[in-house]
Amino acid sequence: MLKTLRRAGPALLLLAPSLILVGVFVYGLIVANFQTSVTDNHTAAQATGREPSVVVWFRNYTDLLASEAFQHSLANLVLYTAVFLVGTMVMGFLWAWMLDKPIRGEGIFRSVYLFPMAVSFVASGVVWRWLLNSNQGEQASGLNRLFQIVGLDFLQNNWWNNVTFGITAIAIPAIWQLSGYVMALFLAGFRGIPEELREAARIDGASEWKLYRHVLFPQLSPIALSALIIIGHMSLKAFDLIMSISKPANYQTKVPAVDMYVFKSSFDYANSAAVGAILLIIVAVIIVPYLVNLHRQEKR
Amino acid sequence: MRLDHRMARATALAAAVALALAACGGDGDGGDGDAGDGGGDVEVFTWWAAGSEKAGLDALVGVFGEQNPDFTFVNGAVAGGAGSAAKDLLQTRLQAQDPPDTFQAHAGAELQDYIDAAQIEDVSDLYDEFGLTDVFPADLVDRLRSDDGAIYSIPSNIHRANLVWANPTVLEDNGIDPETAYADLDAWMADLDKLKAAGITPLSVATTWTQVHLLETVLLASLGPDAYQGLWDGSTDWEGAEVTTALEDFEKLMSYTNTDRDGLDWPEATQLVIDGGAAFNVMGDWAVAAFEEQDKALNTDFTVFPVPGSDGVFDFLADSFTIPVGAPNPDGAKAWLETVGSLEGQVAFNKAKGSIPARTDADPAEFSEYQQTAIDSFATDTIVSSLAHGAAAPIATLNAISDATSKFTTGASDLAAFQSELAAAAMG
Numbered sequence: 162m163l164k165t166l167r168r169a170g171p172a173l174l175l176l177a178p179s180l181i182l183v184g185v186f187v188y189g190l191i192v193a194n195f196q197t198s199v200t201d202n203h204t205a206a207q208a209t210g211r212e213p214s215v216v217v218w219f220r221n222y223t224d225l226l227a228s229e230a231f232q233h234s235l236a237n238l239v240l241y242t243a244v245f246l247v248g249t250m251v252m253g254f255l256w257a258w259m260l261d262k263p264i265r266g267e268g269i270f271r272s273v274y275l276f277p278m279a280v281s282f283v284a285s286g287v288v289w290r291w292l293l294n295s296n297q298g299e300q301a302s303g304l305n306r307l308f309q310i311v312g313l314d315f316l317q318n319n320w321w322n323n324v325t326f327g328i329t330a331i332a333i334p335a336i337w338q339l340s341g342y343v344m345a346l347f348l349a350g351f352r353g354i355p356e357e358l359r360e361a362a363r364i365d366g367a368s369e370w371k372l373y374r375h376v377l378f379p380q381l382s383p384i385a386l387s388a389l390i391i392i393g394h395m396s397l398k399a400f401d402l403i404m405s406i407s408k409p410a411n412y413q414t415k416v417p418a419v420d421m422y423v424f425k426s427s428f429d430y431a432n433s434a435a436v437g438a439i440l441l442i443i444v445a446v447i448i449v450p451y452l453v454n455l456h457r458q459e460k461r
Numbered sequence: 462m463r464l465d466h467r468m469a470r471a472t473a474l475a476a477a478v479a480l481a482l483a484a485c486g487g488d489g490d491g492g493d494g495d496a497g498d499g500g501g502d503v504e505v506f507t508w509w510a511a512g513s514e515k516a517g518l519d520a521l522v523g524v525f526g527e528q529n530p531d532f533t534f535v536n537g538a539v540a541g542g543a544g545s546a547a548k549d550l551l552q553t554r555l556q557a558q559d560p561p562d563t564f565q566a567h568a569g570a571e572l573q574d575y576i577d578a579a580q581i582e583d584v585s586d587l588y589d590e591f592g593l594t595d596v597f598p599a600d601l602v603d604r605l606r607s608d609d610g611a612i613y614s615i616p617s618n619i620h621r622a623n624l625v626w627a628n629p630t631v632l633e634d635n636g637i638d639p640e641t642a643y644a645d646l647d648a649w650m651a652d653l654d655k656l657k658a659a660g661i662t663p664l665s666v667a668t669t670w671t672q673v674h675l676l677e678t679v680l681l682a683s684l685g686p687d688a689y690q691g692l693w694d695g696s697t698d699w700e701g702a703e704v705t706t707a708l709e710d711f712e713k714l715m716s717y718t719n720t721d722r723d724g725l726d727w728p729e730a731t732q733l734v735i736d737g738g739a740a741f742n743v744m745g746d747w748a749v750a751a752f753e754e755q756d757k758a759l760n761t762d763f764t765v766f767p768v769p770g771s772d773g774v775f776d777f778l779a780d781s782f783t784i785p786v787g788a789p790n791p792d793g794a795k796a797w798l799e800t801v802g803s804l805e806g807q808v809a810f811n812k813a814k815g816s817i818p819a820r821t822d823a824d825p826a827e828f829s830e831y832q833q834t835a836i837d838s839f840a841t842d843t844i845v846s847s848l849a850h851g852a853a854a855p856i857a858t859l860n861a862i863s864d865a866t867s868k869f870t871t872g873a874s875d876l877a878a879f880q881s882e883l884a885a886a887a888m889g
Contacts, residue, residue, distance in 0.1 A: 204857075205574035209556060212577070230864065233873075296721040299660065300738070322723055324873045410669035410860075411723050412867035423864075426545065427857040428552075428574055 191441065198434035205428040221435040234415045237328040241416065242396040244329045248336035249392050253343025261351040274341035282338070286405025289334040293406065295319035321406060327413040331406055335399070343388045350384035390451050397444050500531045503793030506561035508547035510540035513750055517814030524809050525800040532793050537561050555580045560785035563794040568605055568616045568781035571851030575783070576613055582784040583611040584798065591802045596820045600844035601777070604852065614781035617801045618816035621835055622745040622847040623678045623768045623776035626731065631740045635659045643769035646682055646710050653717045656740050663717040665739035667730035669867045674849040675743050676711050676866055682770030683707035686843045692887065693846065693853045699884035708876055715870055734763070743768060745778070749831045750815050759830050775842035778850035779819060861886030
């Protein structure tokens with residue numbers, strides 16, 4: 162016992178500061194968040210403890226999930242995530258596939274595609290708010306104006322101001338920004354596959370499609386999974402891009418993260434915490450199986 | 462080897478101790494206001510960090526320095542998000558029992574959250590002590606009074622919300638006399654129809670809060686001041702037929718507006734009128750600064766009149782100052798409030814900011830042309846509280862009304878659903 166302590170002691174002691182910090186400021190606050198979310202702490206007076214707040218267990222959750230407004234937010238989140246994921250995966254894979262061919266100026270293209278990622282969502286949101294201006298006809302500007310100039314007037318639309326599908330318009334800048342990152346992941350994956358494998362497959366008479374289907378894709382699947390997880394959890398946390406293109410009060414672009422912000426601004430900490438907890442649970446549903454899987458692979 | 466172990470242990474211990482010390486030393490500031498008689502620092506928390514607001518604050522600080530040479534002004538201004546960044550930080554500080562000596566807040570119902578949370582002091586006594594009851598309009602004092610009959614802040618300036626800004630050139634080009642005085646919303650909408658037919662945006666509006674601003678002025682114009690004020694104390698029925706009529710007017714007015722509204726904020730909507738892209742814009746009187754900055758002259762380059770149907774009513778909003786519970790230097794806060802309420806303070810502040818004094822004894826000749834008309838109206842009109850700017854309803858109600866309004870104007874709900882959502886929002 163003493164021996165183990167002596168051996169593990171210094172290591173533990175060195176780790177202690179970060180363990181304590183993470184424990185308090187990440188896990189401790191998650192617990193505090195769950196605690197707040199099961200109370201009826203809906204007013205400023207309760208937030209400061211002047212009025213009592215009682216535990217109502219999961220009523221905030223059931224009320225939220227039953228409310229039409231929050232269902233609309235969740236639907237928006239699902240739509241946004243779907244479009245964002247499919248968009249970045251398809252674009253990222255295509256670019257990586259094209260750059261994997263030996264072409265001239267690969268370095269330039271790689272940088273060009275990767276650069277948008279260096280721009281903050283808030284900054285690009287300001288530009289895209291103008292590009293995605295919903296005016297049509299005489300007052301059109303941004304992309305709608307561009308469509309007019311090139312004679313594609315029928316493509317004009319009201320972008321993110323559509324009540325049902327408006328949120329998908331905000332996925333466009335997100336795709337533009339993150340596709341380059343997915344491309345870099347896939348490109349690394351392509352480069353990681355030894356040339357001998359391709360040659361061996363070709364010698365065995367595999368067609369180009371079969372080569373991809375049976376040799377390359379299986380080797381890329383861990384990369385694809387990582388990309389899905391990374392993009393997926395970014396999408397669930399989407400807030401800054403939406404806030405800088407739209408406004409928190411705009412109904413058409415509400416997502417749970419925006420609801421959380423609005424609840425907090427009116428001192429409704431219980432609902433704000435409940436929305437946060439719901440988001441955390443959604444992210445956990447995606448991330449935890451991935452981590453378990455990763456852990457298993459590392460052990461092997 | 463053994464030495465290494467000891468070293469490692471010692472280092473780790475030192476690190477842990479340093480960390481613990483750092484964690485303990487966090488709350489050192491805040492308690493340093495030496496609240497001795499008439500002296501010390503006075504931290505004034507505002508979101509006036511730029512532009513005419515900053516100029517106004519500087520002018521006010523000048524007067525404060527003259528009136529209270531013993532106190533030192535400490536600027537606690539926080540920029541960003543039209544005050545939302547400041548309000549977030551303020552709430553954090555209030556909950557951590559680390560309040561500033563005084564903070565800025567919209568006068569009226571928006572204070573209710575602070576009152577409920579016992580975060581601000583009743584300052585009714587100061588009204589008598591400073592002699593403010595006689596120099597503020599009686600209507601205003603009524604509107605400032607909280608449900609419990611006490612007053613919790615002293616207004617520094619008054620803005621008017623129910624105004625229409627117009628571009629006379631656009632009107633003339635389309636055969637409309639810019640001097641027309643519209644008796645009611647219907648008369649106004651007849652001209653809006655003409656503009657719409659001519660392919661001009663008749664009325665510019667911006668994102669949700671400006672739509673709520675428009676909604677409030679339409680309710681005011683359609684219901685009249687008493688019934689409008691009744692919306693906030695429960696004496697007017699939100700589900701009633703009068704409100705339905707008002708909402709129909711609102712729906713009609715929204716049909717005259719620019720389609721890119723949700724992506725704009727008020728300066729861009731007002732700019733549409735300045736540039737001639739739109740004929741009218743409903744906005745509060747801070748918009749006058751946008752015209753003046755671009756060298757536009759009142760009555761030649763732009764005109765302004767009360768929203769048709771609300772003539773003789775002054776839809777007010779005000780910034781005001783409070784004394785937080787547990788302020789480190791309450792005497793300093795009191796001195797600041799005295800300056801805020803004083804004639805010199807109000808004149809200096811409002812000349813720079815472009816709003817008007819809450820006091821009726823200021824000399825109008827010291828102010829700009831628009832301000833003079835506003836001062837006139839303020840002294841004679843019926844005063845009602847603005848919804849969109851926190852005077853009429855607490856934040857939670859305003860948020861719920863904003864949500865309902867956005868849902869309606871994007872086409873996700875019909876008029877009946879809108880009306881019942883508004884009723885539910887006002888119930889709280």
